[in-house]
Amino acid sequence: MRYHFCPKCGGTLSIEKTKDPNKPKCTQCSFTFYQNPAVGVAAIVIKDKKLLMGKRQGSYAGQWCIPCGYVEWDEDVYDAVVREFFEETGLKINISYVYTVLSNFHNPAQHTVGIWFMAEVASGTEEAGDDLEEVEYFSYADMPVLAFPTDRDVIEKLKTEGFIN
Ligand SMILES: [Zn+2]
Structure with missing residues (x-):
């Protein structure tokens, strides 16, 4: 169990009734706190068989990822x-x-479901912002140190299917 208090009333969360660490229940107001993964989204942009990657700052600083982020509530x-x-x-x-x-x-503190979209650039010029300090196109052979193991899986799939080389 990763949370101890009810977000609605501040009461103590307990798994005594549900016996499920992913569904603690509030001992005061009976609210069930469902713990679900967040949704992450990433876009695959390829130019000349090279993949656009971002160098991260903040979490996983200095490592690279396919540009990504979280879906916000109501978005x-x-x-x-x-x-x-x-x-x-x-x-x-x-x-x-x-x-x-x-x-x-x-x-382990934040499981996510990641969705990788194939995308085309409509306009703009590459300029790193927000969580990134650098953006650059990489070929498969020159891929930098990756932040996330699933990006590695996606990159392998792109290579196998001939999207990048
Ligand atoms: Zn409560």
Whole structure:
């Protein structure tokens, strides 16, 4: 159990009734605290068979990822990926299709479901912003140190399917 107090009334959360660490219940107001993964979104932009990657600052500083972020509450998932990608890279994108969906367990404090979208650049020039300090296109052979194991899986899939080389 990762949370101890009820977000509604401040009462103590307990798994005594539910016996499920993912569904603690408030001992005061009976609110059930469902612990679900957050949704992460990333966009795959490829130019000349090279993949656009971002060098992170903050969490996982100095390591690289496919530009990504979280879907916010009340935000459409397609709007989220376009917003995050623009904030981090300065590029406006059009989403082509969902490339793959994977569960991320690398951070035990925050499991996520990651959605990687295939995208095309509509406008703008590459300029790192928000959580990124650098953006650059990389070929498969020159891929830098990656922050997330699932990005590695996605990159392998892109290589196998001939999108990057
Ligand atoms: Zn409560």
